[in-house]
Amino acid sequence: MIPAMPATATTSRQTSVAALRFGRLAAMGTVTVLLLIAGVWGSWGDAQHVMLAKGRESGTVKVTDCAEETCSGPFTPVSAGAEAREVVIARTVAIRKGQSYAVVVKPGTDEVVRSGPAGILNAWVPLGGALLLASVVVAGGLRLSRIAWILAGSGLLLVTATFMTL
Structure with missing residues (x-):
């Protein structure tokens, strides 16, 4: 840094980078939560009748x-x-x-x-799809690869178990 330059130039750049990072995290976090809520919402219509029979x-x-x-x-x-x-x-x-x-x-x-295990798994398939989609958002937008792998594995396990049961 040149001694004649004010120190605020670096500070304002750091502030803007932090603000952009926070905005990205907030937006991708919101998209992830909305995807998961939509998956539960889509599944609950049938799952409530099967699980609370x-x-x-x-x-x-x-x-x-x-x-x-x-x-x-x-x-x-x-x-x-x-x-x-x-x-x-x-x-x-x-x-x-x-x-x-x-x-x-x-x-x-x-x-x-x-009803039964096949009905329960079949009812929760929309959540499995939402978990798979959310894993892509978490990996790419939030850059949380471990959590993304957990979400993807859970979604894949649910969809595969349903396929094998039906």
């Missing part, structure tokens, strides 16, 4: 007809107070015509979701 109608459905996005079939109740009727289940790669599946009825509707 006590007191809900449960039984089996034999898939007899499939359309573009849904399949339907007769519901055979196994819980007390449940009634047999025609129900609708979301069509996924795991739902096949002619197969029977253990299901839980969403209250107040004729929609069902798979």
Whole structure:
């Protein structure tokens, strides 16, 4: 540093670098949190019915007809107070015509979701995808590689376990 230059030039540069670093961390942290919240939000719609199934109608459905996005079939109740009727289940790669599946009825509707371990894992797949996306943001934006590997491993484990179960 030249003795004739004021010391504030370096200090203001350091301040601006610190402010930019803080802004990057705040923005990437916000994106990461939003991704994880969206994953939980997307999963909870079905997961609540599968995980908190006590007191809900449960039984089996034999898939007899499939359309573009849904399949339907007769519901055979196994819980007390449940009634047999025609129900609708979301069509996924795991739902096949002619197969029977253990299901839980969403209250107040004729929609069902798979129950048991396969249903729980299937319900949490959106969170698995969010974990994978968040790991990229954490690695690139926050530069926290260990946490990014943990997020990626958790998401990959969830998605793989679901694939193997279904």
